[in-house]
Amino acid sequence: MSDAKLHEVRRAVYRPVRGGNALEDTVARLVQTVRLGVVAPGESLPSERDLAARYAVSRDTVREAIRELADTGYLVRRRGRYGGTFVADPLPQPPHPGEVDPAELDDVLGLRRVLEAGAARAAAGRTLDADIREELWARHEAAAAASEADYRRLDTLLHLTIAEIAGIPSLVALAAENRARVNVWLDTFPLLPRNIEHSNAQHEKIVNAILAGRTDAAEAAVLEHLAGSEALLRGFLT
Known part of the structure; x- marks a missing residue:
């Protein structure tokens, strides 16, 4: 993916979410970030503060969304000096990949x-x-x-x-x-x-x-x- 194309994709997945379903929309955006390769397996996501600002939601909403995806194997949380939230490597595979039109x-x-x-x-x-x-x-x-x-x-x-x-x-x-x-x-x-x-x-x-x-x-x-x-x-x- 070219740098220009990647920039456009990042703008799409990091835009503000809707208010009524902030948690679900934030989860969906994070999944898209992973599945589109905006953040590669093994790489770290932006900070919770940064994500909250980009999505225009609270840090609590971002934290809950990350917790959901960590529980399902998409993300890994690490503590310490080099800690943060990382994309799982390898990623879990959906049961029926590529079958949805x-x-x-x-x-x-x-x-x-x-x-x-x-x-x-x-x-x-x-x-x-x-x-x-x-x-x-x-x-x-x-x-x-x-x-x-x-x-x-x-x-x-x-x-x-x-x-x-x-x-x-x-x-x-x-x-x-x-x-x-x-x-x-x-x-x-x-x-x-x-x-x-x-x-x-x-x-x-x-x-x-x-x-x-x-x-x-x-x-x-x-x-x-x-x-x-x-x-x-x-x-x-x-």
Whole structure:
């Protein structure tokens, strides 16, 4: 890669992240930094202070993102005079490298935004009886309390429950098919515990907006939530 091209790539991966999903976006940017070779295996990343300034996030967010990627084998933290955060050498290999078509990813994730944001808006616009309200909250609580092994299954059930209570029968099948395709990609990289915590907080925001009948808030909360997982998918897969 030429020096000029490398400079352009660095500008792209080190630009400020969005506020709503700062942790996920920072993780995704760091993964891109590694996978694009901006920082080679065995080399050190910029300091936490420098990364925080470049991404326009707090040092705590950078530290959490580095911890996530150290836990999954992408980064190595070293202490001492020559310490810092280094790219792992060798890097972990994804289970299905090179198999994701970027155009297909765009298509599936674009459809997901339409389906799930529309489902949340429709659900919030309905008058829900006590049983449905209780079921929705129970799905949220089950996902929040899930073990890592069961998290994606219960997360999926919560999202499909929202599609179901939207009151549009054909929407459920479309949402289920779309979610199945997304889950195949999600299963190619490990769960990130701090991302799960953030995801659960966003689930609560979505569910509360639906139960309160706030259509705009429900749609906006879903789009913010999906943007976080989309950032991770693009970071790990493209």
